[in-house]
Amino acid sequence: MAKAVQPRGEEAEAPPATPNRERPQQPVRFEATKEQLLEFYRQMVLIRRFEEKAGQLYGLGLIGGFCHLYIGQEAVAVGLQSALEVGKDSVITGYRDHGHMLAYGIDPKIIMAELTGRAAGISKGKGGSMHMFSVEHKFYGGHGIVGAQVSLGAGLGFGHKYKGDGGLCLAYFGDGAANQGQVYEAFNMAELWKLPVIFVIENNQYAMGTSVNRASAEDQLYLRGESFRIPGIQVDGMDVLAVRGAAETAIEWTRSGKGPILLELKTYRYRGHSMSDPAKYRSRDEVQSMRDKSDPIDAVKRELEAIGVTEDEMKAIDKDIKTIVANAADFAEQSPEPDLSELHTDVLVETY
Numbered sequence: 578m579a580k581a582v583q584p585r586g587e588e589a590e591a592p593p594a595t596p597n598r599e600r601p602q603q604p605v606r607f608e609a610t611k612e613q614l615l616e617f618y619r620q621m622v623l624i625r626r627f628e629e630k631a632g633q634l635y636g637l638g639l640i641g642g643f644c645h646l647y648i649g650q651e652a653v654a655v656g657l658q659s660a661l662e663v664g665k666d667s668v669i670t671g672y673r674d675h676g677h678m679l680a681y682g683i684d685p686k687i688i689m690a691e692l693t694g695r696a697a698g699i700s701k702g703k704g705g706s707m708h709m710f711s712v713e714h715k716f717y718g719g720h721g722i723v724g725a726q727v728s729l730g731a732g733l734g735f736g737h738k739y740k741g742d743g744g745l746c747l748a749y750f751g752d753g754a755a756n757q758g759q760v761y762e763a764f765n766m767a768e769l770w771k772l773p774v775i776f777v778i779e780n781n782q783y784a785m786g787t788s789v790n791r792a793s794a795e796d797q798l799y800l801r802g803e804s805f806r807i808p809g810i811q812v813d814g815m816d817v818l819a820v821r822g823a824a825e826t827a828i829e830w831t832r833s834g835k836g837p838i839l840l841e842l843k844t845y846r847y848r849g850h851s852m853s854d855p856a857k858y859r860s861r862d863e864v865q866s867m868r869d870k871s872d873p874i875d876a877v878k879r880e881l882e883a884i885g886v887t888e889d890e891m892k893a894i895d896k897d898i899k900t901i902v903a904n905a906a907d908f909a910e911q912s913p914e915p916d917l918s919e920l921h922t923d924v925l926v927e928t929y
């Protein structure tokens with residue numbers, strides 16, 4: 578016979594929901610060598626300057642459609658992807674994807690050319706900002722449907738396990754996407770089948786104009802995997818060394834066959850949601866205060882200073898990046914648009 582429902586407050590004390598579960602180690606902040614730290618700095622400055630330039634080109638009408646910038650979030654992609662094995666592991670993300678491509682060492686010229694819709698672009702100029710893709714790097718997009726990349730990421734993880742290729746999938750999504758239903762179906766399957774997937778919530782505090790606290794009953798997003806037995810870790814996403822440290826822990830967990838893990842990266846986007854965001858939902862002071870107190874590039878600069886890297890050495894990197902970005906913009910402006918015949922190619926998914 579079914580047990581009568583107990584009135585609230587009178588139930589016997591519940592046992593812990595998930596007893597005797599193994600938990601990952603608390604991550605330790607990564608101890609980077611001077612070379613590694615300089616490389617993190619270089620990549621983060623590249624992303625920042627690239628995105629600023631993309632914003633300018635958009636303003637000039639050279640980039641059309643949607644364009645979501647990654648400024649403020651640089652430490653996330655750089656810290657996480659620096660720990661992956663390019664070509665073995667796969668990466669998938671949403672539409673805010675330029676930084677993830679750059680962090681993978683993909684040529685800024687062909688990323689910028691994609692933004693301006695040129696044939697030399699990484700998706701042949703037909704994907705644009707939201708649909709960057711590189712089979713060679715196992716970088717599977719660039720997706721405009723909020724949350725869809727999470728299910729696809731579980732599928733990529735399934736592929737790694739099925740083929741036994743030793744790879745894992747890093748599936749990024751936002752704090753807004755974390756409230757999407759399919760995310761939890763993907764979580765369930767991923768844990769049930771112990772898929773090698775690192776789910777990464779880039780919590781930049783806003784989903785378009787809605788803050789996390791307005792939209793999320795549980796705003797500690799790293800807990801969102803708990804009911805699926807997926808362990809979660811909250812990470813300072815403005816500190817590239819903390820991010821890299823968390824990546825090490827997550828990779829160790831996932832590669833050793835323990836199944837998925839969830840990382841919540843606390844970060845912040847400085848610019849609007851997209852280029853057409855009037856930004857009425859937050860104050861200028863809030864943004865300025867984040868820039869002043871928590872900027873991820875300033876933080877790496879301080880680390881570099883502490884180990885004796887001079888201002889001049891950093892300026893030399895900045896100069897180099899300026900040239901790389903200027904060349905990428907020139908290339909993206911001058912290279913030809915796709916041929917009209919390309920209108921009818923790549924429309925359906927083919928073998929890849």
Ligand SMILES: Cc1ncc(C[n+]2csc(CCOP(=O)(O)OP(=O)(O)O)c2C)c(N)n1
Binds near residue numbers: 722724783785
């Ligand atoms: C299924 C679906 N619903 C709604 C949208 C419209 N939309 C685009 S971005 C976005 C907000 C997502 O925010 P978040 O996941 O936090 O990512 P962020 O933009 O902050 O990187 C919404 C609602 C969409 N693209 N797809």
Ligand SMILES: [Mg+2]
Binds near residue numbers: 751752753779782
């Ligand atoms: Mg967000």
